[in-house]
Amino acid sequence: MWKIRKKLYGVGAVLLIVAATLQMTYIHPKWRKDYSPEAGGLVASQLSPEQILLQLFGFREFLAGILWVRADGFFDAGNYDAILPIIRVCTILDPHNIDIYATGMWHIAYNFTDQEQRSNRRYIPIALALAKDGIKNNPNTYELYFETGWLWYQKIDDNPSEAVKYFQEMVKKKDVLPAREDLLANAYFRDQKIMTGLNWYFHLYKEAIARAKKDTFYANSQIRDTLESNIDNTIIRMIQRGYLAQKRNDGSYEKGDYDTKPPFNVGFSAKVTVVRPRVLRVTGTWNVLPVGCRIRFIVRDLHYPNALPAELDWNKNDNFNFNLPTNLTYMQDQLFCKDQRFDRVENMSKDPTMYPFDSNHYLLEFFYDPAFGAPHIQDKFGWNGVGMTDPNFLNTQIRKGVRVIYATLELSKDQILMRGQWQNRHATVETSNFKESSPTESMTNIVKVPSLRGN
Amino acid sequence: MPAAIETIQLTKTYKSRSLGLINVVDKLDLTVQEGEIFGFLGPNGAGKTTTIKMLLGIINPSAGEGYVLGKEIGDLNVHKVISYLPERPYYYEYMTGMEILKFYGSLFGIRDEKKFQSLLERVNLAGDASKIIAQYSKGMQQRIGLAQSLINDPKLLFLDEPTAGLDPIAHTEIRDLILQFRNEGRTVFISSHELSEVERICDRVAIINKGVIERQGHLDELLKGARIEIIADDVPKETATKFEGPDTIVSYSSNRLIVDIPEGANVGAVIDELRNAKASIVSVIPRRRRLEDLFVETVGGKNAKKLVVESPEVVA
Amino acid sequence: MGAVWNIAATTVGEAIRRRVLLVILMIGVLLLTIIPSLSVLSARSDDSVTVGTMFAVMRGTSALLAIVLTVYMIPNEIERRTIYTILSKPVQRWQFFLGKYLGAVLSLLLMITLMTVFMLVVYAIFQNHHASRLLSLAQQPVMYWIEMSLLAAVAICISTFVTPLINIFLSFGVWLVGTVLNPLYDTIANNSKSIPIMKSISKLIVSLVPNFADYDTKNPLINPGQPIQNQGLYYFTTIFYGVVWIALLLIIGALIFDRREV
Known part of the structure; x- marks a missing residue:
């Protein structure tokens, strides 16, 4: 009986080794590869x-x-x-x-x-x-x-x-x-x-x-x-x-008669006034149409890390994390243009955590890209802005192959928060070409919009 | 004739946390001859079931030797020709009587349905063969147990408390079956504390107490020596005390005296004494010695004498 | 082997009549039938929630069945003294032990089959009744059966030396450890930040505890699409691994049971 028991102990030891070897060499790697529900980070x-x-x-x-x-x-x-x-x-x-x-x-x-x-x-x-x-x-x-x-x-x-x-x-x-x-x-x-x-x-x-x-x-x-x-x-x-x-690139565009010709001067100008702490009034001119254009307006830290003209490096995160840059400010809005002008109040005072204004200098960006415009605007400006121009703010560098409008202004923290020497003063910054306009001014120099219906 | 069971100094020791080592069975020397009904008697906890389990090889002895049908205990070949009916056995309740026999038969490789049928007839369960065990009475369960224990035509049967908890009619049925076994030449080893039952059917008995065999032998020899019981009323107390002696059992209450003397003692002298005291003699009964007396004497110690006198059977 | 099979057969007969097992089974089946209504939690992923939860219910129920079924198996036989009538016949202890175990395995097969049928019917009614999908879903219960047979081997092995109540906790504990083994091992052994001694310990544990997570192959069924190479080989190897462990546990159990005073 003892002999049989001894043999069985041996058999048991062999079985244990077989099982452990199978598990470590084949089963576990295979399970991990094909059957694991990705339990990592449990x-x-x-x-x-x-x-x-x-x-x-x-x-x-x-x-x-x-x-x-x-x-x-x-x-x-x-x-x-x-x-x-x-x-x-x-x-x-x-x-x-x-x-x-x-x-x-x-x-x-x-x-x-x-x-x-x-x-x-x-x-x-x-x-x-x-x-x-x-x-x-x-x-x-x-x-x-x-x-x-x-x-x-x-x-x-x-x-x-x-x-x-x-x-x-x-x-x-x-x-x-x-x-x-x-x-x-x-x-x-x-x-x-x-x-x-x-x-x-x-x-x-x-x-x-x-x-x-x-x-x-x-x-x-x-x-x-x-x-x-x-x-x-x-x-x-x-x-x-x-x-x-x-595309033919043989001068036929220059010779021919197209809806995008001649390039239309959008006449961009802008003024930003701090009306209350963290509240900006943004006004300006845009000679396009009664309605239909939206100009991107950004307020951000002047030295925002990874910032690009009129945008951020959106693609910078490859792994999901919860690290919101809470000390940085980045506000983006659309300026809706009507009657050749825009006039909007950007109120950032209600959300101090979202707009902390921690650093000292801020960049204000104005941006318009016709490639993202509505079709009826593109009919005049073209897909790439060939039908659009501006004597001051046309930019062909910041977006490859597209003519965009890009303008910047700057404000300091004290100006925006109305602190220090700006405690009782309203800071105003404007583009050099800025001229006051009012909504009631008659509509002159409106772009003639061609349409597919032919009028 | 070789012995069906023989044990030499068979011992089983258990460890107990509070009491240390305990010999549940202590140097047991037991001999059971083939063809006899052997009664293995003892109070609860005396070591009866432990002894049987050792003989069956279910538990291993701590010391000593044991032989069943000439083979050392634990030899599986012996199991083919012995059988065991445990105390108050449980059978799978969902099975029918017939299925129980088929199951136990299969453990021997026996698949003979005619045999199962005849076994059922033999224990008077032929009509209930297709009923499930849950519907059986206690007596029926005990009888199906006996039927299963006969499946392999055993030479030796171990019956543990075969009549425990049964009504008188079931008692009789089981007793008759056991007597039949002896007539068929089988050896039957009954463990029990139902003494009247054992006395009626056993050839030889052993009495075990606290793991030790106290008595062992033929019933006739063990119960040798009848007694005479004399009962008288209106006996004065002084007279009653006169009868006390080493081998006399005296009981006295409300002027009634019961004197129990060995056969061969002077009955006349007792009667004369009582007459002199003007007592009225109620009865003089010669009585065979009973197993119960022996058991109580063996196991019960000094309290035994009193017990015997108070036993209602004795008075009646 | 006749005795082994006959003991196994009576074990099955008894197991399928044990009320507590039937209650667990019924609860499992009931849960399986209400799962499709829970899948509203995720409107578009209702299929993966349904399948994932159905398998989880089936696995949990099967594990509970395997443990409750097995831990009482031998102690009950001793308490009711049926073991004496059997062991006094020409039946070896290991035969009795093996018969009981095979009975448990066959009972689990019956119960898991029943749950699978229910699951597939419910799934076919509420989700998808394409034969190929149903067929692929039916693979997982086979793995669960092997897993539960392994768990039953653990429980019956432990039942040779402890009382049923303690055994329930022990077996459950072994299952739990064996279930989290893979993720745990991944977190420790495959992590460059862990200290070497922890890596060694985790490797030792993975070698010494039967791994139940290997049988949880439901993920590709919940999220079909990624083709898996050599699926057959994986199934074969894990089943073989299970059989090896079962053999090992049965040997240990039989050796202990052989010496056990009953």
């Missing part, structure tokens, strides 16, 4: 013990759902600081829940606003980092490419090549919705790749015809018809705006 995930327990027992997705509902509650209460960690935990628990990423980045980029409904754009790099994380974890669906591209295209409203990059990835995915695909053409247009955009329309049109033939479902024929009209419009615009003539 300890740092700020979950309560019972939540850790829940997730250990496999209720990860369920728990993410519960937390996500709670995050929405915090959002309603305006407690933005509480939301970021929850969003992070949700994405750790359920890294494949598209909704959490999509809604999370949308919340962060759009809805963390001040009292005047201006977004806190310091959050945009964080939103983009979340988007990158989501894409890394869900590379096979179109959805987060779409969401990220849309963030660039619609919210950041700059750097069109970034939107193009994400939309190009988006259309490669099998699950992409046909109605989303023509966004790529629009992004190409902004990125000055007009011909590529048109070709993309044609590509989609071919597919739409095939789809509509195969399935007479109403939406299919609708998509086909929309593409047809888009292609028509684009071709007409390419001709009327002189795009094709410019």
Whole structure:
């Protein structure tokens, strides 16, 4: 009996070694690669013990759902600081829940606003980092490419090549919705790749015809018809705006008669007055149309790290973190132009945490990019601003291949906060060409807007 | 004839936290002959079940030797020809009587349904073969237990308290079955403390107390020596005290005297004495010595004498 | 082997009639049926929440079943004295032990199959009834069965030397440790910041504790799309790993049970 026992001890030892070897050499690496729900960061995930327990027992997705509902509650209460960690935990628990990423980045980029409904754009790099994380974890669906591209295209409203990059990835995915695909053409247009955009329309049109033939479902024929009209419009615009003539580069643009000729002088000028501490009145001239133009206006630290002309380095975060630069100020708004002028009060006094005004000097930027303008404005200015000019502020450097309007002014901290020698004085800065205007002044020198209807 | 069971100095020692080492069974020397019904008697906790478990190889002895049917205990081959019915056994309640037999049969590799049927008939359960055990009465459960213990035609049966908790009719049925076993040439080892039962069916008994065998032998020998019991009323107290002696048991209350003397003692002298005291003699009964007496004498120590007198059976 | 199978069969017969097990099973099935309504928590990811939660419920229920089923198995036989009638027959102790264990494994197979059927029916009704999807979902319960067989081996091994109540906690503890082993190991052993001794200790623990997390392969089922190479090999290896551990635990259990005074 003892002999058998001894043998069995030996067998047991061998089995233990076999099991341990299998586990360490094959099973664990393979499990980690293919089956792990990315549990990393469990300890740092700020979950309560019972939540850790829940997730250990496999209720990860369920728990993410519960937390996500709670995050929405915090959002309603305006407690933005509480939301970021929850969003992070949700994405750790359920890294494949598209909704959490999509809604999370949308919340962060759009809805963390001040009292005047201006977004806190310091959050945009964080939103983009979340988007990158989501894409890394869900590379096979179109959805987060779409969401990220849309963030660039619609919210950041700059750097069109970034939107193009994400939309190009988006259309490669099998699950992409046909109605989303023509966004790529629009992004190409902004990125000055007009011909590529048109070709993309044609590509989609071919597919739409095939789809509509195969399935007479109403939406299919609708998509086909929309593409047809888009292609028509684009071709007409390419001709009327002189795009094709410019491309020929043989002087035919200069010789011919196009809607974009002669370049129109927008006559930009601006004045900024500090009316109350942290409250600026921004007025100025813009000789365009009764309505339709929005000029970007930015107030930021003069030495804001990674700042670029009229924007920030949005792409600087690759990893999601909660590090909002709380000591820096960055305010961006749109100046709505009406009757050849703009006049807006930028009140930053209600949100001292969002606009801390910690440093001593501030840059005020005015920026207009026709590539992002409305089509009826582009009909005059062209996609690249060929039909637009300004004797003082035309800039062909800061956005490659596009003629933009860019002007800057400066204010000091004391001026904005009305402190020190500015305690009882209203600081005013203005462009050298600034002339006072009033809304009642008669409309002269209004740009004649050509239209597709021919009047 | 070789012994069916033989133990030599068989000992089982347990460790107890409060009491240290305890010999639950202490140097047991036991011999059971083939073909007899052997009664293994003792109060609760005397070591009966421990002894049986050692004989069955379910627990290992701490010291000593034991042989069952000539083989050392623990030899699995012996299990093919012995069987065991534990005290108040439990059978899987969801099974029918027939299924129980099939299950236990399968452990021997026996799949003979006719045999199972005849076993059921034998224990008078043929009509209840398809009822589940949960619907069986205690007596029926004990009988199905006996049936399962007969599956392998055992040469030796261990029955642990086979009649415990049964009604008188069930008692009789079980007793009859056990007597049949002996007639079939089987050896039956009964552990019990139901003495009247054992006395009726056993050939030989051993009495174990606190792990030690106190008595062992043929019932006839052990119970040798009948007694005579004399009962008289209106006996004066002075007279009653006269009868006290080393081998006499005297009980006196409310002027009634009961004197219990060994056979061969002078009955006439007692009666004369009582007449002289003008007592009225109620009865003079010669009585065989009972196992109960022996048991109580052996196990119960000095309190035994009193107990015997107060036993209602004795008075009646 | 006849005795082993017959003991296993009666064990199954008894297990499927134990009220406490049936109650646990019913609660599990009930939870499985209400899960689709919980998936409103996430409007677009309802499929992954449904599948993830269904599997979590199934795993938890199965583990509870495996533990409650197994820890009482041998102590009950001793308490009811059925073990004596069996061991007084020509049945070796290891045969009895193995029979009991196989009975537990077969009972778990029955119960997990029942839950799987329920889960698939509910899933087919509320989510998706494509045969290929249902078929791929059915793979995970197979892994759970192996996992629970391993857990049952742990519990029956421990049941040879401790009382059932302590065993419940011990087995549950082993399962818990074995479940968090992978993430824990990743956090410590694969982290450049951990100190070397901690790495060694974590490697030792991973070698000495059966790893239950290996059987949790539901993630690709919750989030389909990423192709996995050699899935068959992984399944085969983990099942083999489970069998090795089960054999080891049964040997230990049988050796202890052989010496045990019952």
